Amino acid sequence: MSKRAYNFCAGPAALPEAVLQRAQAELLDWHGKGLSVMEMSHRSDDYMAIAAKAEQDLRDLLGIPSDYKVLFLQGGASQQFAEIPLNLLPEDGVADYIDTGIWSQKSIEEASRYGRINVAASAKPYDYFAIPGQNDWQLSQDAAYLHYTPNETIGGLEFDWIPDVGEVPLVADMSSDILSRPIDVSKFGLIYAGAQKNIGPSGLVVTIVREDLLGRARSACPTMLNYKVAADNGSMYNTPATFSWYLSGLVFEWLKEQGGVAAMEQRNRAKKELLYGAIDSSGLYSNPIALNARSWMNVPFRLADERLDKPFLAGAEARSLLNLKGHRSVGGMRASIYNAVGLDAVEALVAYMAEFEKEHG
Numbered sequence: 001m002s003k004r005a006y007n008f009c010a011g012p013a014a015l016p017e018a019v020l021q022r023a024q025a026e027l028l029d030w031h032g033k034g035l036s037v038m039e040m041s042h043r044s045d046d047y048m049a050i051a052a053k054a055e056q057d058l059r060d061l062l063g064i065p066s067d068y069k070v071l072f073l074q075g076g077a078s079q080q081f082a083e084i085p086l087n088l089l090p091e092d093g094v095a096d097y098i099d100t101g102i103w104s105q106k107s108i109e110e111a112s113r114y115g116r117i118n119v120a121a122s123a124k125p126y127d128y129f130a131i132p133g134q135n136d137w138q139l140s141q142d143a144a145y146l147h148y149t150p151n152e153t154i155g156g157l158e159f160d161w162i163p164d165v166g167e168v169p170l171v172a173d174m175s176s177d178i179l180s181r182p183i184d185v186s187k188f189g190l191i192y193a194g195a196q197k198n199i200g201p202s203g204l205v206v207t208i209v210r211e212d213l214l215g216r217a218r219s220a221c222p223t224m225l226n227y228k229v230a231a232d233n234g235s236m237y238n239t240p241a242t243f244s245w246y247l248s249g250l251v252f253e254w255l256k257e258q259g260g261v262a263a264m265e266q267r268n269r270a271k272k273e274l275l276y277g278a279i280d281s282s283g284l285y286s287n288p289i290a291l292n293a294r295s296w297m298n299v300p301f302r303l304a305d306e307r308l309d310k311p312f313l314a315g316a317e318a319r320s321l322l323n324l325k326g327h328r329s330v331g332g333m334r335a336s337i338y339n340a341v342g343l344d345a346v347e348a349l350v351a352y353m354a355e356f357e358k359e360h361g
Ligand SMILES: *Cc1c(COP(=O)(O)O)cnc(C)c1O
Pocket: 011, 075, 076, 077, 078, 079, 103, 149, 151, 152, 153, 173, 174, 175, 176, 194, 195, 197, 205
């Protein structure tokens, strides 16, 4: 047996070992059918059952109401940045966006190619260390939707509240926080998440959309980017990312076995409290984010002296604590502690951090 490292990668991220073992066991001969899932027709009964079960398990996990469609799409979260305005923003309309970091900025930049975008609030005055309260937002009169990024994966800035914009459809990029704790899906018009953080392998993006928002796409919207076309065809207008969809389904099954998102919330709370506690109680490490906006899933931290970054990372790697280097735009370190990263991984990291501080602090 090879030894698995502790993987703190922001994405593609760690997957549950039990899921990988199951996929391995089923790889050559799925359920005695003599072929791999990768080799099946997406229209076969077997694959349709795999796809339907994955969708149902996700619906169960998040309590997705029946008037929402769940789409299994491609192009990643980044393609959704264009797909959302093409489907929901009339050519003469306006959409409100909240800027809390790099991913919101990318979504704003892309949407601006398709129509009028009002940046209703920005975390810039807070150096992206805190989230402006809704009282300070400059919302449009008739926004087609409001887009925000509940968890900024790079900055480690997370909303601990859901915006209330009345009848305006709320659109959320949940790429890095979906399934990390329970959410009330009925508060949203559309939720999307690239799979490779907290769902499954890359190549898949999951979009959950309220049915009344379908059928509003511009005539110039490419067929493949039209949500209604995807919904009407069960996300199989063309060949979907069959293996990613299947593997995500195994992750959903695993999550249910673990006790669902309520159990994940407990586990994730313990993980982040342990890690932020270790950072805050040390003289070497620091995290600048406002206490009520600290991300549960992506924990950036700095060492007091940048010259210690290299030895810190080298020592971490020697202990099989991988991918702790922060995003190049932020520097320092970042530990991504998604659902598949256990408390044992965080304990190992915190123990190493204390050991390193003793030697270098
Ligand atoms: C990773 C990430 C993206 C980009 O995802 P891709 O699937 O690579 O396009 C967008 N938004 C957030 C919040 C992310 O974490």
